[in-house]
Structure formats: structure tokens, C-alpha cells
Amino acid sequence: MAALPPNEQTRVDMERARANTSFDVSGVRDLLHGSYGFGWEAHAKLLTVVSREAVVNKAGRPFMSREERYKTGQAVIDRFNELRVEHGWSDEQLESALLLTGEILPSTLHATAFLPVILRQGSDEQVRHWGMLARARAIIGCYAQTELGHGTDVAALETTATFDKTRDEFVLHSPTLTSTKWWIGGLGRTATHAVVQAQLVLEGKRMGPHLFIVQLRSLEDHKTLPGRTIGDIGPKAFNAHPATDHGFLRFDHVRIPRAHMLSKFAQVTRDATYVAPPHAKLSYGGMLYIRAQMNLGGALTLAKAITISVRYCTVRRQGRIGPDGLAPAVVSYPSTYHRLLPVLAKAYVFNIVSRDLLKQYDAMSVRLAEGDASLLPETHVALAGMKVLVSADVLAGIDTARRAMGGHGFSEFAGVGALLAMHTPAVTYEGDNYVLDKQVVRAALKAHQLVTSSGATPPRGSFFSFLATQRPVSLNLGDTHDLAKLLQWRAAHVIAGVVRTLHPNAPFENDPGAEARVSRAVTEAFIAARVADVLARTDLPGGQSVRRLLHLYLLTTVETALADLATVVDPVALRAKVGETCKALLPDAIGLTDAFGFTDWELDSVLGVHDGGVYDALWERARKSGFNDVGKEEQATYKGHISAVLRRGSALAAKL
């Protein structure tokens, strides 16, 4: 028999697991926080400030109505704007602080879409005027692109901005029901202004989508201005994003000054002449900003989920009692660690590669601001491929983490459900994944065509450099360089295979899943090359464990690609190597998750508590559940309905 009651044993288990850690956790924490962003110290300082704010009230969320979640969110924004002044926070610090609450707020789109679009697409004067007001939050903005009938395809947008030369104004109008702006975060009840994507109509001619700043609500009393019909589009699936007022917006001939068209690139002159941008793609760069941010956001969400699951599975015991009088820890079963450790590896890889890609995006932005779009195509395809792969794998990984926790993973108090709900739309917004696949494939086929027809080798380090990879002559599964090369060759091999099946009129009819397969293979080649670069660093912290974890990422990626690699990889040897690597990593699982640096306040999970006391935590929260201690409500339901059922049942039973 166990010496301790099971609820106390969990703390001992966690302490032991933590003590097993073979490497210096702080070094790895710096790696995971350091390569882009504030770095660990500044992050930890901000977190301390934020987590002292009672207004955030994480524990209360599961019991709030949507109205309460929205109001609490507004109170948080208000308080954090106050803190910003108090602490002299930068724009980035304010947004990071708001992100740390774990709630998607109506202000999120102000910071990630409204403001950046003005800064990137506005003329110098517009940046000075509107950019300053937006940065100060003297106005609150939203970004109105998507329409009821049109999503990712901006060319199809129906909203019009017709130039009225006589009055030097644009007239914004929604000609149809389907042109209603829809899904606009922060619009429903909050924003005072919008950047609106609309078809510019000049002298009767449609000039394609352009951006316009439109005031929506009065700055005096917040009332909706004439000609705008605004509302909230209703709740989201899984009760997700309840604090955000995704809205709809219809224009009935709303007039704005000509100066409200964002005109860093394209312009309309007083005499209705269209001044085209110097490069057709210049205005596209700004839209990539959210995608670049999304990858890191996804990586961090996955890190939370896997931390919770690894911790719980370390202290949860189940199965045949061993010589120590205890059932084995759930994490010690091959069928469990084989699920969790590859997800942990992804949380690391996505974190590192996303930060790299943010640096690449910044470098491109600098060039773009100088009118140089040369880095755009590479960055665009990398971000499209990564957005698809990271958003999908993060969603799948969170779900794997949830399922590994068995029944308790379905409790809202486990915290993983909320992470999954929050991340769910990432696969369909900011470019639907299956639409972005098409863009990656188009670029891949073009690059393939160039290489095969001209024999040109793609430049080393470029996105499509893998196209030059030769079929591996030998494969050492223990050699991460070999594995990265293998994944690069596989991408070239998949593209070549798809090219052979292309139908002249309907390209993918002979292989309808080809686009998703090519997009994934290409992006996995890109990631594998980055991972190999990281592994080449001699100063990589975390010793053998971090190296093993990245190695595991490559091995399990190869495992999912076995159907493409039948002639090159022996599945039995590969699976044995995966098993061996997992087993070697297992003693460091807690250390590797600790290295993310999440506090209990951040995770807000009874199953992911740092000290392992999961049963006490679950019991405490259930006892305080807002659905208990409601004596009056309970009696009302009994008297109203339950007693009626029982009375009817008694009468019926007497007759049976």
C-alpha cells in the first residue's frame, strides 16, 4: 500500500520529477524568451505587475455571462491604460500586458490591425495625425475588411468608396446585404473609428480595394453616427472570445473627406486622378503582420497546454500496482509519452522558428518602407506556409494534450478547453488555411518550374533552396542533419510527383488533396532547415535534452511523412528511434515544460498547478463553483419541475 493518501502523493511525485531535471532550466528559459521580444527578465517583471490586478479575475470567467465578460474586459483595458501611464509602458508593453490576461479583448484588433495598418499604409501626415491618436487611444479602432459574403478574397469585396469630385469626398456604401462588414473585432459595441477596405470607384471605374478611415461613433457620447448600421454578430462557437464584440457594419452613403483614404502608396488627387503605387504588392506587406504575430501566439498557447498536460500526467497514476505500492504515472506509458513529447517538441520548434520569422518580417518591413519589395515574396510564402501549419498543428496539439488528461481534461477548470476554444478560429481567419495553401503551392510550382526548366539552383538559404536537395544515399536516424536533408528532399519529391499528375484544365482533379500535401511538405522542409541550424549552434542551452527534443521533432515529422518516404525510411527502425528518444527525454519532461516559465496565475489550471497538488485544486474550485450554494434556485427548480416529474412518476408507478 502507498504510504500517502493519493492527493498528497501528487506533490511528492512532482517534487521528485522536478529534482530529476538534468539541465539548467534558466538557460533554456532565456532561449525560449530571448531571441525576439523583451527577453525573460522584462517579461517576468511585467507579469508580476499584471497578475496583481484583481480586475483581471481569471477564476471568475467560467461563471460570467457574455455581458459580464465584455464589461470585465473593458474594465481591464481601462485599468491597464492607467497602468501604462503609471509605469511608463511602451505600446508593446501595454499590448503584452493585455495579452498576459489570456483574454482576447476588443482592444486586441486596435493594436494588431487598426494601428499597424495606419502606420504602414498612411501618408506621413496621416501617420502623424491618426497614428498619434490611435497610439494614445484617443480614438479606438477596428479593421473592417471581411464581409458577410466575402472572406479571404479581398478582390471580391462589395463595399464601395465612390469619389465625388464635386465635393472632394468619398461616399462609402454597402450596396447589398452580403456587402455588410462582418466579424469585425471590437466593432459591435466599442470602436469609435474603422479602417475600411472598400472598392475605390473613380469616375465610374472600379480601381480595386483600398483603405479608408471612417468614424463610426461620436467621441462625445459614443452614439452611432448617421448612415452606419452597427451591431454584434452574436456568440462564437465554444463560447470563445466572449469579451470581444465582433460586429457588423452597413454604410448608407456615408461621406468622408478625400484625406481619409490611406495614401502612402496609392493616392487620389483633387481632380480625381489615380496615382498608382510604385509596386503593386507594396500595400500587401501590412497584412502579413498579424500572421507573423499569430505563429508566436500559437506556439505560446501550445506551450501552456502541454505544460498543463505533462504536469497532470506526471502526478496522475493509473494501472497495475508496482513494487512501490503505487500505480504507474500516466506519463510513463509509451502510449502517453509518445503523444505528449512530440507536442512538447513542436511547442519548442514553433517558438524558435516563429521568433526567427518575426525578425525576418521586421527586416522586410524596413525595406518595404523604403519602397523595396524584394524580400516580400520569400517572406510572404514562409508566413503563409507557417500560418497554415502552425495554426493547424497547435490546434491538434492542444487537443492531444487535453485528451491525454482523460476525463478531467474536459473540465473547464483544467484550462485546456479555453486554450483550444481561443485558438480555434486561427485555422480559418487571417487567410483560411486552405486558401493560403493554394498560394504556397503556386509559389512552389513556379520555383520548381524555374529549377527544372533553367537548371538554375535556388539561392542557398532561400525558401525554396530545398528544391536542389538530392535523394539521400544513406540515412542515419541519429543524425539530425540527415533528417533535415531527408525532409527537404521529400518536399522536392512531393512537388515533382504532383507536377506529373497535374490536369491541364483542372490542375488538382487527379489528386484533390495535393495542395494541402505540398504546402505541408514545403513548410516542413523550411522548418527542418531552421531546426538543423539551431542544432548546429555550439552554445545551445539545455544540454542533451533540448537537442533530443529537437531531434524528436525531426523524427516524428518524418514518421508522419512515411507515405512519401516508403523507399527511403525503414518504419521499424524509425519508430524504435522515436521510442528510444522519447524514453531518454522522459525524466526531463517537467524541466522542459518548466522552462516556458509559466506561473500558476498564467496557466489558470487546476491540473497544471506547479506543485502537483491537482486533486486538492480541483476539489477547491468545484466547491466554490457558482452552480453550487444556490439554495433558492435549487428549490425553485425542484418545486417547479423535478417534483412534478416525481409526482407523475409515482402515479404512473402505482399503475404499473
Place this chain on the structure above:
Amino acid sequence: MAALPPNEQTRVDMERARANTSFDVSGVRDLLHGSYGFGWEAHAKLLTVVSREAVVNKAGRPFMSREERYKTGQAVIDRFNELRVEHGWSDEQLESALLLTGEILPSTLHATAFLPVILRQGSDEQVRHWGMLARARAIIGCYAQTELGHGTDVAALETTATFDKTRDEFVLHSPTLTSTKWWIGGLGRTATHAVVQAQLVLEGKRMGPHLFIVQLRSLEDHKTLPGRTIGDIGPKAFNAHPATDHGFLRFDHVRIPRAHMLSKFAQVTRDATYVAPPHAKLSYGGMLYIRAQMNLGGALTLAKAITISVRYCTVRRQGRIGPDGLAPAVVSYPSTYHRLLPVLAKAYVFNIVSRDLLKQYDAMSVRLAEGDASLLPETHVALAGMKVLVSADVLAGIDTARRAMGGHGFSEFAGVGALLAMHTPAVTYEGDNYVLDKQVVRAALKAHQLVTSSGATPPRGSFFSFLATQRPVSLNLGDTHDLAKLLQWRAAHVIAGVVRTLHPNAPFENDPGAEARVSRAVTEAFIAARVADVLARTDLPGGQSVRRLLHLYLLTTVETALADLATVVDPVALRAKVGETCKALLPDAIGLTDAFGFTDWELDSVLGVHDGGVYDALWERARKSGFNDVGKEEQATYKGHISAVLRRGSALAAKL
């Protein structure tokens, strides 16, 4: 340019798609409803009655608090129990009517666990007494098995039922925090009685888990009886199952008469003698009932999701304008139909195979009641494998359906999110999928061992008959019989491969994903054999279309198994066949979903409306959203917080 506004065009599109149907929908509807259960006509009649009941209030659900969902659920139960008397419904009709509301109610576990356990495990007298009271709803029951610290493994349960010979009573007790009963549906605020799984302790000796009927609340005033601590465990992830009060329960030395131990099989006599059941597994049969029901429930949930998604993707248009002045329907893209049609195929296959398996379960139950457990092992392994596969694939399929709808699929009004939330726990409850995998694998390895060591051929038609399948010498991808044989050989091949890697002390360490892979291969072989049987029927309704759909199921199952079939299947030819089959099916997609027979009331989805008017439906529901028309609330948030942010911002802007 299109002649019609986009919102009206959708209705024309739907009408045309429906008119394209090549087969008689009513025949297929009968197939999908007929082989087990009431059949279509009786179902439709019940549905008409139920959907007239305003108390159900589907449209109101997204705006209700949990308290309101619970209360509304109780009101529905009350009203439906009244209707039962009015219409003379059978037990099955009452439960079907409640299921048709689409809400998981506190009464669900009464009907699917409490009552069946009494009927199957009670002595004749217990069935007469308790069974009658439960059937009439003169008592309301729950089924208390899972504990805070113990899930699928009943042997580890800590709750004790100690026989006190002196008073001829059992004493129920929860010795630890982790022995608290947890996740018990209907317990938190509703049930008057429970069937409790507890360790029988007889003269100081633990006799393993047995079942006991315990009263929880007074039938006079519904107050909790002494010695019981009861409460609700809190909300579930994704706001799922909000109308059900999953509860916790602790016993402090609660005494019940000896007659309250369910004693059809095992018994305790007045002098504390244990009378063992004639067959150790006899009591196990009852637990399989929920699994058998779950498969059909999952199939129907998937059918709803795919109906909604196929309908929406048929009328949603996107992309380059064609010669008809319209963008193509989203469903016409290979990357879309290649995702949706295989899910539709699964909704058919799971429906048909689940109904077959319910018949098999019933046949086994009849034998079991006669003390004959000979059919149990086969049925057990089939239900375990199917539970794992169907629950996981339904969840994945609903998600595929949701994602294919792009952004709007994330609206709660789309209805698919609620289906996914409702189905989510199916992969971890009633036997966690990864624990059930182990049971399937154990049986598979045993059968393999028998066949290889003795050379015995498993009986034709038995679950493991595929073990005798020879490696196919030729493969015609157009021949469904060939494909079924291929999947059967693949299962035998996967098992043989895993057997070679087994580690003597830690069986799956060399291949930690082996259990999940074997379980899936084995169950897919089982399903493929059933599908081949169905295709052998000459009277199969639905003409070529239903045949093609089942064919597609086999093809895409082979596609997911390519890593196991590298030496046998040419991936290029297979994918081309998948593409060809999808394309041929596409014109019948609407007809094939119509054949499920769902009404708009049942689907409760703005994107799945029968007439295709999706934009009008979305607009109407958004306008009526409970988060709009809240002038007072809106002004309060503005005055409380938004204005403060703006004022602070103005002051800040003045300084910038």
C-alpha cells in the same frame, strides 16, 4: 455580372443542386433509419410532436446562462414526461424525444445508465421494484462510478461498501479525497438515487467492485440526506453539456440495507457468505450498452455537421468569376470536396455499422441474460474498437466540416461548434480511447498467437477472421471487394509487424504508437468487411451514388493507411481514383445529405438551412442577438470605462 443579389442567388443554387439528385432520396432515408430503431415514419412523427414544443427553445440557448440552460432542461423533462402520458410513449420514445432536443439533459444518464444497470444487474425482485420506479420516474437516478482519482480502471476505485453483519447492512464510505465520486451526470442538483460502484468488503476482505442502490435526496423535499456531501463539479470545456449537473459525492458511513446490492449475479447472504457469479464477466455486459449507443449517436452527430457544411459550401461562392458571371461554389474546389465527401461517407458507414452492432449487442444481451457469455468477447472487442474509432473520427469529421465553412463556421449560429462541443468528451469517457486501445490490442495479439501457433483459422465472420487474409496478389481499385480484403490483410500485417518488435519486459517501448495503430487497423478491417457485405446487397437503395460513397470510404481509408501499404498500393493511382470518385459523387452531395432527413429545427443552423438562404438567416439571427439592443448596458460600459480610456488618450495625445 450576376443577375441576382448574392443572398438570393443562394436559394437558386440550392434548388438546382437538389434538382440534380440522381436517386430516390426516400429509399436511402429508409436505409439510414430502418435497420435498427423505429424506422423513418415513426421517427418523423415523433419529431413533429417534439418540434412544436416552445419550451425546447433552441434559438435561445446561445444567450442563456448555465443556470438557465439547466432550468430549461428541467422544464423540458417535465413537459416531455407529460407528453409521454398524453401520447402513450414507450420508454424508448420518451428518450428519443428528449434526444431530439439536441440537449444533453440530467435525465440522459437516468435512461442510459441508471435504469439499464438495474434492469441488467438487478435480481428479479430488484428489477420489479427499482426498475419499475425508475421506468416511471418515481425516482430519478444517476450512475456513480468514476472517482476524482480513478477513471476507466474500476478495480482501483476506493469507495467501500463494508458489510455489517450485525445490522445486515452495507456501510458506504469515501475514505479519501480521491475516492470522491466525480463527473456523475445528473448528480449535482437532480438525482434522488444513485447506483454506486464500490469495493465490497466482506469480513475484512476486499471482494472487488460491486453495485449498490443508494438514496441521495429526500423524496419529500429533495434535501440531501445525512452522510452525503453532494455538489456540481463546475462547468465543462467549451461550455458543453451546460444543462447537465455533473456532480461529486462523498459518503460518510452511509448505511443501506443488504437488499440494495444489485444481485443478479453476485450476492451476499445474511450470514456474510459471498455467492460468486457463474461467470466472472457476466456483470460486464451492462457497461457495454452505452458504448453501443454512443456509436450511433456519434454517427448522427456527424451526419448533422456534414449536412450543414455541404449545404453551406454548395451556396457559398468564392474565387475567379466564371463565364456565368459568378464565382465558383466553394464545394466545387477539389481541396473542399476532397475533405467533405469522405466525411459524408463516414457518416453513412458509421450509421450502418453502428446499427448492425446494436443488433449484435441485443443478441448478446439475450444470451447473457440466460447466463451464456459466449458472445461477450467478440462483442466486447468490436464495441471497444468501434468506440475508439468512431468517437475519434466523428470529432475529427465535425471539425473538418466546420473548417470547410471558413470564418462563418466559427459562429455559434452555424451550429457545428455546439455539435463538436457536445461530442468532445466521447473520446475520453466510457473508457478512455487509449485505454480501450489496449484491450483491443490484447485481444488481437492473443488471436494472432492462436493462429500462428496452432495454425487454427479463425471462424468466418468472427471479429478476427481477417487474420487469415492472404497478401493480395493483384489489386483493382475499382473493386470494393479487393479494397476490403486489402484492409483486412493490412490489419494482419500490422499486427505481425508489431509482434516482431515487442520488448520482453516493456512490450511497446520499441514502438510506442503501436497500440493505437493496431487498434485502428483492426477496427478498420472489421468495418471494411461490413461495408463489403452491404455492397453485396443487390437491393441496396440509392443506386450508383450510395455505392460510390461506400467505395469512397474504402478508398480514403486505404489512403490513410498508405504507410502500411507501400509495397502493395500505388499512391498516384489511388489518389486519382479518390479524385474520380469524389467528382462523380459531387452532383449528388445535396441529395445524399438530404437523405439523413434532418429538419431545419433539428439542425438549428443558419448555414445549414434547407432552402440555402444562408445570408438572410445569418443576418436575421445576428440582428436578434441578445448582445444587441442593450442600450442601457452599452451606455454603462461607455460611461464606466470606454470614455475613461478616450479621455486619458486625448490627454496623452495632446502631449505627444
